[in-house]
Amino acid sequence: MRHIISILIENESGALSRVAGLFSARGYNIESLTVAPTQDPTLSRMTLVTSGSDEIIEQITKQLNKLIDVVKLIDISESAHIERELMMVKVRAVDGLREEAKRLADIFRGNVIDVTPNTYVIEITGDREKLDAFLTAVGDENIIEVVRSGTTGILRGDKGLSH
Amino acid sequence: MELSGAEILVQCLKDEGVEYLFGYPGGSVLHIYDALFKQEDVKHILVRHEQGATHAADGYARATGKPGVVLVTSGPGATNAVTGIATAYMDSIPLVVITGQVPLPVIGSDAFQEADIVGITRPCVKHNFLVKDVTKLAETLKKAFYIATTGRPGPVVVDVPKNITDPNIKIPFEYPKAISMRSYNPSVKGHRGQIKKAVELLLSAKRPMIYSGGGVILGEASTQLTELTRLLGYPITNTLMGLGAYPATDKQFVGMLGMHGTYEANMAMHECDALFAVGARFDDRITGKIAEFCPHAKIIHIDVDPASISKTVRVDIPVVGEVRPVLEEMLELVRQSPTKPDTKALSSWWEQIARWRSLDCLAYDRSGKRIKPQYVVEQLWEITRGEAYITSDVGQHQMWAAQFYKFDKPRRWINSGGLGTMGFGLPAAIGVKLAFPDADVACITGEASIQMCIQELATALQYRTPIKIVNLNNRYMGMVRQWQEFSYESRYSHSYLETITDFVKLAESYGHVGMRIEKHEDVRPALEEAFRLRDRTVFLDFITDPTENVYPMIEAGKAHHEMRLAPGVNPDTELA
Numbered sequence: 001m002r003h004i005i006s007i008l009i010e011n012e013s014g015a016l017s018r019v020a021g022l023f024s025a026r027g028y029n030i031e032s033l034t035v036a037p038t039q040d041p042t043l044s045r046m047t048l049v050t051s052g053s054d055e056i057i058e059q060i061t062k063q064l065n066k067l068i069d070v071v072k073l074i075d076i077s078e079s080a081h082i083e084r085e086l087m088m089v090k091v092r093a094v095d096g097l098r099e100e101a102k103r104l105a106d107i108f109r110g111n112v113i114d115v116t117p118n119t120y121v122i123e124i125t126g127d128r129e130k131l132d133a134f135l136t137a138v139g140d141e142n143i144i145e146v147v148r149s150g151t152t153g154i155l156r157g158d159k160g161l162s163h
Numbered sequence: 164m165e166l167s168g169a170e171i172l173v174q175c176l177k178d179e180g181v182e183y184l185f186g187y188p189g190g191s192v193l194h195i196y197d198a199l200f201k202q203e204d205v206k207h208i209l210v211r212h213e214q215g216a217t218h219a220a221d222g223y224a225r226a227t228g229k230p231g232v233v234l235v236t237s238g239p240g241a242t243n244a245v246t247g248i249a250t251a252y253m254d255s256i257p258l259v260v261i262t263g264q265v266p267l268p269v270i271g272s273d274a275f276q277e278a279d280i281v282g283i284t285r286p287c288v289k290h291n292f293l294v295k296d297v298t299k300l301a302e303t304l305k306k307a308f309y310i311a312t313t314g315r316p317g318p319v320v321v322d323v324p325k326n327i328t329d330p331n332i333k334i335p336f337e338y339p340k341a342i343s344m345r346s347y348n349p350s351v352k353g354h355r356g357q358i359k360k361a362v363e364l365l366l367s368a369k370r371p372m373i374y375s376g377g378g379v380i381l382g383e384a385s386t387q388l389t390e391l392t393r394l395l396g397y398p399i400t401n402t403l404m405g406l407g408a409y410p411a412t413d414k415q416f417v418g419m420l421g422m423h424g425t426y427e428a429n430m431a432m433h434e435c436d437a438l439f440a441v442g443a444r445f446d447d448r449i450t451g452k453i454a455e456f457c458p459h460a461k462i463i464h465i466d467v468d469p470a471s472i473s474k475t476v477r478v479d480i481p482v483v484g485e486v487r488p489v490l491e492e493m494l495e496l497v498r499q500s501p502t503k504p505d506t507k508a509l510s511s512w513w514e515q516i517a518r519w520r521s522l523d524c525l526a527y528d529r530s531g532k533r534i535k536p537q538y539v540v541e542q543l544w545e546i547t548r549g550e551a552y553i554t555s556d557v558g559q560h561q562m563w564a565a566q567f568y569k570f571d572k573p574r575r576w577i578n579s580g581g582l583g584t585m586g587f588g589l590p591a592a593i594g595v596k597l598a599f600p601d602a603d604v605a606c607i608t609g610e611a612s613i614q615m616c617i618q619e620l621a622t623a624l625q626y627r628t629p630i631k632i633v634n635l636n637n638r639y640m641g642m643v644r645q646w647q648e649f650s651y652e653s654r655y656s657h658s659y660l661e662t663i664t665d666f667v668k669l670a671e672s673y674g675h676v677g678m679r680i681e682k683h684e685d686v687r688p689a690l691e692e693a694f695r696l697r698d699r700t701v702f703l704d705f706i707t708d709p710t711e712n713v714y715p716m717i718e719a720g721k722a723h724h725e726m727r728l729a730p731g732v733n734p735d736t737e738l739a
Binding site for chain 1: 281282285286289290293310344345346347468469470472473474477
């Protein structure tokens with residue numbers, strides 16, 4: 001099963017490689033991994049998407065907790081949560097495609113953020129399924145390039161990871 | 164007080180109470196060596212190879228319970244130390260390894276003797292640091308000692324670029340008295356409810372078994388474990404790392420378990436209905452085939468490391484906590500409990516165990532035609548009255564040492580159990596002897612292993628650490644040969660050491676005493692002579708039977724009840 005693990009980690013050099021190294025050393029899957037600073041400059045927040053049996057996910061969270069730099073973590077997919085991913089897609093925008101791509105962007109609540117005579121770059125945000133659906137709608141043959149940020153997520157309700 | 168980085172580093176070691184620093188100088192650590200030269204509190208032990216430094220520090224740590232401290236230079240100095248760091252990591256031994264690094268401004272430029280040791284050691288340390296600011300040096304070292312020695316112990320590497328130790332840059336120094344880290348809180352108290360459940364299960368067992376590991380020794384809980392085991396009257400087995408946590412000469416001890424464990428220990432594991440695992444980690448050499456591990460048992464597991472729980476074997480009652488306080492709580496609960504162990508069930512369980520024991524699974528040919536390695540270890544045990552510190556290397560001799568030297572006290576058995584590092588024994592013995600100069604220290608080894616760190620014989624002479632090297636010389640990498648005999652139709656591929664080293668001359672050239680023993684009847688007199696030479700390191704080269712195998716053996720993929728027994732040992736006779 002797919003799990004989204006949210007991690008608060010000391011903002012030290014090498015922190016990212018400790019997490020990435022743990023996954024490769026122990027043979028765990030990483031679907032995506034994002035990392036960025038938080039409002040507290042001494043902390044970074046990571047969102048890690050992985051999959052595995054319950055036993056493996058249990059080991060993953062325990063091994064992550066064991067890393068000295070990890071301050072706190074939570075498997076947000078076990079509670080009500082929101083996940084988002086940002087995607088930028090460069091699509092062919094010639095002839096009929098020019099109108100069609102714009103229409104599709106509107107339907108998926110995306111924005112055209114760069115325009116050339118032959119291409120658009122469309123920015124779109126959502127969960128993984130929505131982004132996948134958009135790509136299917138545009139069609140492989142019309143896509144020049146796709147860049148995805150990887151999933152980030154947050155718990156619903158009053159609870160936060162740092163409190 | 165204003166000090167340079169180098170002086171701060173040395174002062175930190177003094178403030179930590181470091182007695183010995185095992186190391187080897189080089190370009191990146193010269194400022195530190197200069198600071199060491201100007202003081203006498205921290206005694207530096209010059210090894211002959213950085214691997215030896217880490218093993219010696221490791222032996223010191225295992226014997227004393229204090230952290231072992233190492234200083235090596237950048238690049239090859241640091242990479243040579245990696246095997247020793249990994250060895251300590253696998254056995255949860257507290258080490259602080261200070262590595263020199265090229266100056267910060269040139270890091271990443273492939274400078275002379277540059278290696279990314281923080282990157283290289285990341286998977287085999289509890290934690291590591293690169294010091295980027297001299298004002299952070301003292302705090303970083305404090306953290307290193309704190310992390311290495313608390314919770315589940317382990318090695319910590321502190322990488323110190325040369326410019327950080329610049330003697331011309333002086334800053335105010337104060338060693339932090341205490342440290343707290345928001346991301347690391349190692350002290351865990353066992354959950355009271357879980358402990359109660361564990362006691363209830365233990366007291367209701369009909370065929371209980373206690374299985375304890377190295378965690379009991381690391382957690383200084385041997386007294387509590389022994390008391391609880393005796394109070395309950397249950398059988399106990401120890402892992403290779405746990406030997407000595409419970410007295411091996413006691414009647415409740417059924418021997419070591421696992422791949423080369425005793426018949427009675429492994430059969431009791433297979434048949435027990437309640438397994439009490441204490442400070443053990445269900446290593447593959449212990450469990451054998453996981454699917455048939457303790458098939459009838461409910462399992463209790465105490466461990467300070469939550470990641471050890473249900474890692475390979477699902478347990479029924481986990482207790483995360485430091486072993487000693489948890490055992491103390493259990494003792495109290497057992498004493499107060501109106502339920503007492505089921506004496507009737509227990510006596511029939513002990514009768515069953517006695518039948519397994521009667522098989523005498525460790526029996527070997529005592530006719531005296533050839534020197535049997537087991538006999539050498541038995542004689543060593545007798546001569547040292549079971550009181551010696553025994554280090555070992557890895558292979559058959561290690562297993563015979565574990566089977567035949569009956570350790571009654573913790574921290575006396577010092578071996579590389581997890582990583583299985585050949586070359587560990589000799590430098591480890593030096594570390595032990597430095598810690599306990601009046602104790603008997605012997606290194607049980609083989610002619611293959613001993614040569615992996617043989618250069619440390621020079622260290623043993625320089626620092627007058629008289630150890631006895633018991634070389635069980637069968638001309639083969641014995642364990643490899645044994646596996647090739649059992650699993651590869653005796654195709655002894657590259658396991659025979661064709662050039663036979665003259666160890667007597669070798670020992671003498673290093674300034675020690677060498678003895679070659681070729682006859683059974685000379686074994687005991689030679690050992691006695693060696694221990695009479697109290698202030699000399701003696702290399703005893705025992706020419707042993709090259710065909711001897713370690714029994715019993717659970718071969719790969721087999722379960723506890725599927726042991727291969729020594730020729731002539733027949734389980735049917737016992738079970739009838």
